[in-house]
Amino acid sequence: MPDTYQALPGQPTSLWLATTPTTDLPTLQAGLTVDVAIVGGGIAGLTAATLLKAQGKRVAVLEADRIVEGVTGYTTAKVTSLHTLIYDYLIDHFGEEKARAYGNANQTAIELIASLVKDKAIDCDFIRTEAYTYTDAESDLDKIRAEVKAALKLDLPAAFVQETPLPFPVKGAIRFSNQAQFHPRKYLLALARDIPGDGCYIFERTTVTDVAEGDPCVVTTEHGKLSAHAVIIASHYPFNDKTLFAPRLTPHRSYVLAVQLNEPVMRGMFITPDSAHTMRSQPTAEGDLLLVGGEGHKAGQGGDTVARYQRIEAWARENFKVQTVKYRWSTQDNGTLDRVPYVGRYTPISHNVYVATGFGGWGMTNSTAAAMILCDLIVGRENPWAELYDPNRVNLTSVPELVKQGVDVAKHFVVDRLPEATPAELEPGDGKIVRTDAGDFAMYKAEDGAITALSPACTHMGCFVQWNPAEKSWDCPCHGSRFATDGRVIQGPAIKDLEQIDVNQQGVVE
Numbered sequence: 001m002p003d004t005y006q007a008l009p010g011q012p013t014s015l016w017l018a019t020t021p022t023t024d025l026p027t028l029q030a031g032l033t034v035d036v037a038i039v040g041g042g043i044a045g046l047t048a049a050t051l052l053k054a055q056g057k058r059v060a061v062l063e064a065d066r067i068v069e070g071v072t073g074y075t076t077a078k079v080t081s082l083h084t085l086i087y088d089y090l091i092d093h094f095g096e097e098k099a100r101a102y103g104n105a106n107q108t109a110i111e112l113i114a115s116l117v118k119d120k121a122i123d124c125d126f127i128r129t130e131a132y133t134y135t136d137a138e139s140d141l142d143k144i145r146a147e148v149k150a151a152l153k154l155d156l157p158a159a160f161v162q163e164t165p166l167p168f169p170v171k172g173a174i175r176f177s178n179q180a181q182f183h184p185r186k187y188l189l190a191l192a193r194d195i196p197g198d199g200c201y202i203f204e205r206t207t208v209t210d211v212a213e214g215d216p217c218v219v220t221t222e223h224g225k226l227s228a229h230a231v232i233i234a235s236h237y238p239f240n241d242k243t244l245f246a247p248r249l250t251p252h253r254s255y256v257l258a259v260q261l262n263e264p265v266m267r268g269m270f271i272t273p274d275s276a277h278t279m280r281s282q283p284t285a286e287g288d289l290l291l292v293g294g295e296g297h298k299a300g301q302g303g304d305t306v307a308r309y310q311r312i313e314a315w316a317r318e319n320f321k322v323q324t325v326k327y328r329w330s331t332q333d334n335g336t337l338d339r340v341p342y343v344g345r346y347t348p349i350s351h352n353v354y355v356a357t358g359f360g361g362w363g364m365t366n367s368t369a370a371a372m373i374l375c376d377l378i379v380g381r382e383n384p385w386a387e388l389y390d391p392n393r394v395n396l397t398s399v400p401e402l403v404k405q406g407v408d409v410a411k412h413f414v415v416d417r418l419p420e421a422t423p424a425e426l427e428p429g430d431g432k433i434v435r436t437d438a439g440d441f442a443m444y445k446a447e448d449g450a451i452t453a454l455s456p457a458c459t460h461m462g463c464f465v466q467w468n469p470a471e472k473s474w475d476c477p478c479h480g481s482r483f484a485t486d487g488r489v490i491q492g493p494a495i496k497d498l499e500q501i502d503v504n505q506q507g508v509v510e
């Protein structure tokens with residue numbers, strides 16, 4: 001089988017990473033004490049650090065790798081409170097008051113981002129624009145109309161429209177006005193520049209391995225310990241969690257292409273009700289590009305992920321005059337059982353440890369709202385959205401989702417343990433779970449024939465990892481941890497690498 005990965009068009013990186021410099025910040029100086037330690041340098045962690053520093057708190061952001069190279073480095077960065085279709089659902093499941101709180105939190109987040117951009121004069125391609133959830137299926141129209149009605153009831157800037165800037169007709173759409181888009185790394189690298197100083201720090205290449213709650217809390221990292229009066233876990237998936245969040249979070253992965261068109265790129269941000277297609281424009285030095293994405297699936301369960309990129313490209317070519325594909329990337333975000341993120345005290349009995357996760361594909365505004373909630377909780381102010389986002393909320397309507405997630409994990413725990421091949425069947429560029437006399441391994445054969453064998457059991461909770469051919473990674477189908485071909489952790493919740501096994505060129509254990 002040829003290595004189809006090589007045939008995919010575009011550079012295999014995000015537009016955001018390709019057009020900004022990488023950071024090189026110091027690792028932790030052990031023995032420090034700060035007011036707030038923040039685990040994770042994505043949009044949630046850096047926004048919280050910015051707000052807390054503005055309140056006079058001494059903060060330390062601890063980032064396992066480089067800041068804004070996690071999920072936030074691979075987003076599509078629509079800054080909107082139109083989250084596909086959510087308000088009709090929220091009114092139904094939470095009541096009008098909480099649905100209003102959700103809309104208000106996300107609208108306020110847009111305005112906070114706008115004011116940070118203005119006050120700090122951040123050059124990050126921030127543009128006010130409209131967001132649309134559109135359909136070309138008659139059968140979706142009732143859902144769209146119900147969403148418009150719900151959004152208007154909550155005083156959100158909604159309208160039902162049948163004309164959009166898209167170059168193809170739609171049956172109908174909900175449009176939110178005065179939303180925004182930006183370049184997420186330009187925005188966040190600018191926020192990050194203002195964090196160090198006055199007792200505040202950002203440490204990179206500093207993986208947090210443990211947080212012990214107390215007064216102070218003790219944060220353990222690979223480079224020693226740090227003390228903090230409060231800790232925020234903003235590591236996307238709460239790192240190393242096995243019991244509290246694992247049954248309640250579902251990571252979903254999806255795919256994006258940045259393409260150059262032979263026609264002007266339309267204004268606005270677009271998504272279909274099932275998130276099958278998502279689009280927006282982005283200005284670049286080479287002219288406007290169209291970001292087009294979709295093909296979502298539960299993380300670690302993507303099957304032929306190369307074909308997913310190919311289907312997006314085919315769809316883009318059918319609907320737009322595509323000249324060339326410039327970049328391709330994919331990433332994953334966590335959904336919660338009831339579609340509202342988990343933001344607040346880590347456990348019902350936590351006093352000083354907080355979490356922000358489960359942004360459900362809408363983390364630009366939800367993480368910014370999360371930072372506002374956590375800042376208020378830490379400085380001792382009331383927050384009008386805290387109850388809705390409380391990670392320890394009891395919501396009985398979530399029970400069927402909880403059961404579904406448990407069944408899915410159990411299924412993958414058992415079924416994925418069946419080997420797929422023998423070492424001799426591995427093609428160059430391919431990875432598989434293989435059976436050998438010494439046991440089953442996750443084996444990858446590089447283009448030059450060199451074989452790397454790893455223990456296939458995810459270091460988070462032991463599910464067998466699955467090969468992701470498009471990204472050349474081993475992905476866990478249970479909780480979404482990802483590992484490079486040499487076993488290194490690329491994405492949590494795992495914090496420990498997969499063990500490498502010594503094998504010879506035939507894949508025989510030595």
Ligand SMILES: Cc1cc2nc3c(=O)[nH]c(=O)nc-3n(C[C@H](O)[C@H](O)[C@H](O)COP(=O)(O)OP(=O)(O)OC[C@H]3O[C@@H](n4cnc5c(N)ncnc54)[C@H](O)[C@@H]3O)c2cc1C
Nearest residue numbers: 040042043044064070071072075076077078208362363364
């Ligand atoms: C394809 C796709 C498109 C999307 N598009 C949009 C969009 O248009 N609009 C929108 O609002 N949202 C969008 N989202 C969602 C949004 O991108 C995410 O919700 C958001 O980026 C998550 O930010 P974060 O800070 O929680 O995570 P991250 O950006 O992943 O940051 C977490 C950081 O924690 C670090 N970390 C992890 N473990 C440790 C540890 N043990 N010690 C120290 N550091 C650690 C990681 O290295 C990482 O840098 C999209 C999501 C996907 C999948």
